[in-house]
Amino acid sequence: MVSRPVIVIAGLACETSTFTPSRTLAPAFHPRRGKEVIDEYAFLHPRTPLGDAAEWHGALIGHALPGGMVMRDAFEEWAGEIVGRLRDVLAKTAVHGLWFDIHGAMCVEGLDDAEVELLRRIRAVMGPNVIVSASCDLHGNVSKDLAHELDLLTCYRTAPHEDELETKERACRNLLDLLHRSCGVAWEPVRPFKAWIPVPILLPGEQTSTRIEPAKSLYDTVPEVEAEPGVIDAAIWVGYPWADEPRNRGAVVVTGWDEATVAAGAERLAKRFWDSHQDFKFVAPTGSFAKCIDTALASPLHPFFISDSGDNPTAGGSGDVTWGLMKLLARPEFQDSAGPRVIYASVPGPQAVQKMVQAGVGATVTVTAGAEVDHIHAGPITMTGRVYAIKHGDKDAVIEAVLQVGSVFAILTQLRKPYHHERDFTDLNLNPRGTDIVIVKIGYLEPELFDIAADWLLALTPGGVDQDIKRLGHRRIHRPMWPFDTTFPEPPDLTARMIPSSNKPLLPGPDP
Incomplete structure (x- = not known):
């Protein structure tokens, strides 16, 4: 037996x-x-x-x-x-x-x-x-x-x-x-x-x-x-x-x-x-990236979270689409360091991170990051800012570095990393609870972030996991299929x- x-x-x-x-x-x-x-x-x-x-x-x-x-x-x-x-x-x-x-x-x-x-x-x-x-x-x-x-x-x-x-x-x-x-x-x-x-x-x-x-x-x-x-x-x-x-x-x-x-x-x-x-x-109100930022700026509730959903690395996105960060840094509201405080997580840029490590915390550097893998939606982004924090030894990112550009604190990584936990930010000397706007490459907010957020919006942004799935170009799935097809010749078996x-x-x- x-x-x-x-x-x-x-x-x-x-x-x-x-x-x-x-x-x-x-x-x-x-x-x-x-x-x-x-x-x-x-x-x-x-x-x-x-x-x-x-x-x-x-x-x-x-x-x-x-x-x-x-x-x-x-x-x-x-x-x-x-x-x-x-x-x-x-x-x-x-x-x-x-x-x-x-x-x-x-x-x-x-x-x-x-x-x-x-x-x-x-x-x-x-x-x-x-x-x-x-x-x-x-x-x-x-x-x-x-x-x-x-x-x-x-x-x-x-x-x-x-x-x-x-x-x-x-x-x-x-x-x-x-x-x-x-x-x-x-x-x-x-x-x-x-x-x-x-x-x-x-x-x-x-x-x-x-x-x-x-x-x-x-x-x-x-x-x-x-x-x-x-x-x-x-x-x-x-x-x-x-x-x-x-x-x-x-x-x-x-x-x-x-x-x-x-x-x-x-x-x-x-x-x-x-x-x-x-x-x-959708699990939250949605809108264009610009509309979501406008809403967050006008809201009395902070921290206000925005999901940059199209390049979510935990859904399969490459994580290195720069489109969202480019749009954010182009906004006049964030040009000055005294502007609304924003955290952006994140964009991989191994060479940028190495340059920031060599320069050290407090140094002013010009670095280029992103779009090494996914350059369909935007090219690399070049930024000049102050090295705010550096962390070694992360299991996913390996090295993380925070670059302050105006009032935006952009997290750059050696390798892509999802940001799901409060410690992901506090380990970089960032306080999401005391920040006006937190923008994360994510879909629905993971439990810790959901609990921290005073309010949040899901931004419909471009990327390999675009929430507008109809525009991705499926060719091989069975049809009819909701929502690709809204009428069915007969009820499904x-x-x-x-x-x-x-x-x-x-x-x-x-x-x-």
């Missing part, structure tokens, strides 16, 4: 825009191996319920900052190492389960469904009897093939993603529960029913935030379905709109032991999703597709 099942952890994650010229290379994944993988997740540590319930082996996980297309050689390098490490584990012990730690929106050069390709390579090594459970971002994409290759799958239920670790722990707990069902006198895998429904909706996360309706009520329905007798898990993916692959769209998956209940639960969620398709709105177990063939046919 198998007393403690053996579970391996592997996966690659990168939210990938195909509309940005940047490319994601192998080092961006910052891989963790072996014990490093276990150390990453406190719920798997020894003397925790999950940690002690199984024998966990870390193969390799790699989580890259969202960005442009993953280069094929990078994928092959890490996929090859994952397969090699799985072979090493299998040479020492039988393996019963795999936690597939992914995002769900990784685009790889020359591949259409990268997570499926990786999982097929893993299954080719581990065999058909290993049970696989995946955790995903709700902005991922679930194709029919991915639903087939997996035995269990779940995703976040909040956006912003305050339940990331909770979701990953749920994926592992569901896997362990399923393995315990399978551990008899001999190892005999037991697999649940899976209902998959594609939903012809593809919207930015900024229009599907669970902070507001209708997404709030939609996702409140998920645990209700999950609580039905015979259901293991229920999940809704809103999809990822800044990539152009056939799998990009909304999806619902429900898993469980009672086929009728599983199918009914999936159809309930899919109908609720579709019935709301015209109600999704929201009946449950029962996906066979991973050890049974998927019947050929279109992925509608």
Whole structure:
């Protein structure tokens, strides 16, 4: 009898825009191996319920900052190492389960469904009897093939993603529960029913935030379905709109032991999703960049946050579009150091940062930054200002330097970095709470910034993750698709597709 099942952890994650010229290379994944993988997740540590319930082996996980297309050689390098490490584990012990730690929106050069390709390579090594459970971002994409290759799958239920670790722990707990069902006198895998429904909706996360309706009520329905007798898990993916692959769209998956209940639960969620398709709105008031600045200047509320959303690096933007900073510095209100105090985060400029480091804090320098990757929307920006602060050793930016130009404090970085936390600013001797306007390359405000902001606006700015998704030029997504199409010849088919177990063939046919 198998007393403690053996579970391996592997996966690659990168939210990938195909509309940005940047490319994601192998080092961006910052891989963790072996014990490093276990150390990453406190719920798997020894003397925790999950940690002690199984024998966990870390193969390799790699989580890259969202960005442009993953280069094929990078994928092959890490996929090859994952397969090699799985072979090493299998040479020492039988393996019963795999936690597939992914995002769900990784685009790889020359591949259409990268997570499926990786999982097929893993299954080719581990065999058909290993049970696989995946955790995903709700902005991922679930194709029919991915639903087939997996035995269990779940995703976040909040956006912003305050339940990331909770979701990953749920994926592992569901896997362990399923393995315990399978551990008899001999190892005999037991697999649940899976209902998959594609939903012809593809919207930015900024229009599907669970902070507001209708997404709030939609996702409140998920645990209700999950609580039905015979259901293991229920999940809704809103999809990822800044990539152009056939799998990009909304999806619902429900898993469980009672086929009728599983199918009914999936159809309930899919109908609720579709019935709301015209109600999704931006999570905050929107406007042009100029209008947002005008509003912030006129407001008595400070700090006033503005999202420079088109180049958001945590949605896949290159991060080095200079358009917003150029427009900001051209405003007469900020020409003098006594003007309204503004923080702008951020623009990469490795040579500019090095020049500022050499000059030192307090020096006046002229530097050029940005547009090394994405020069479609604006060219490099040249600025003269005072070096206000320098910080070394950031895990993403490596070196950060603040240049004061008039009353604007522009953060320049050696490598691109998202600014989500108060300490990201205070570590640079900047006080966002005491600043008039804070402009961040972001979509919806992450929780800490949301709590700090006295008010905020979402600026509809250009970039690789443009919020006006209709002007990006999708060619390969399924049509009709809301909001690209506002009329449908007939209502979408929201009946449950029962996906066979991973050890049974998927019947050929279109992925509608």
